[in-house]
Amino acid sequence: MPSVPVPFPGESLASWVDAIALHTEIPRKTLLRDYWGLPHGPAHFPHGMPDGLSDDDRERIAAATGVPTEDLAGMQLDRYTDQPIPALPYSHDDAWEAEARRHLNNILIIPQCSRWCPHCLKANGGRWLLRWRLAWSFACVEHQVFLCGHCPSCGDTQGHRGQPQARLRCPRIPSQRRSSSWKHRCGHPLTETTATPVTDPRLLEIQQSIHHSLGDGLRPAARSIRLLFYHPLTMHLIDRFQSPEMFHEADPALRTANNGSRNRRSSAYRSDVDPLVSASALYLADQLIASPDRASRANAFADLAHARWLREQERGVQYFGYMGDVPMEFPRSVRDVPPWVTEPLHAQGLLAERTPAVAPPLGFRVQ
């Protein structure tokens, strides 16, 4: 087959296949089926692109393109879901580690969508990075901006399996249109999307630390946030109890995102794709888990959550969050939340139990 462009560092396999299709002018389907001998069809690649490849598939692609199989494996989401997460091997508890990995895998990957950094896309000519598909990737450390999640023109999310032309422009078709012709598509240049600068250096440290903890990127100089991986379910409590006042000291972008004003959003808006939603949760999680004064942070968190609950009660709101009544019962799946987070919430009457039903296996003891 013709020579192919080499994968860009960190590029997703789907993006690279699109880059080859564009470069060689061979349709992606033909490439997969006729040049690489991969069975092509809904059963094998449900979305038309190889998200999961067998070893045999990788061997075939490696033979055709000269790109080593290990490199191909590193370009797939399986690298996060099928292998140990580097931040986790210190637990000495296989069952707990398997559970934590399963949960992290469930919350780590954004289904069917990808965020993007417009500066990166512009610099690399439209190569989409694999880590932009991770829910805990909220910023580009290199360009020090929050990633983008939605097209500023049509408001829709961006796929990671777009047609080759779609790598630089929004490929969405307004719902009233049926034609897939490019003249009917949104076509907004994704490289020109305004990216919000990250002004809080701690957020960039968190992002770098997450990359490193997942096996990507250099070890950050700042303290580790490995505990964030030990206690991924802390995010669950944050989703439930967060309030705007918790962001008074945060990056201006997070303050704005959490100030309670309801911006008009398109019907295609998805909070799980919004990088500012992830950044907000991780900012609070870092304070509750990894901050040197985490105990006082946890107390402040509980006080603010309680104040919000009182406010909502006065307004006649029966409950807030998505989990139902206060005090909140721990869902069965929630067990690895540290006691210094749960105790103040319990003391404020927001949690029914002081600790999750299953004791954390990491040696934390209830006082």
Ligand SMILES: [Zn+2]
């Ligand atoms: Zn970038």
Ligand SMILES: [Zn+2]
């Ligand atoms: Zn658009």
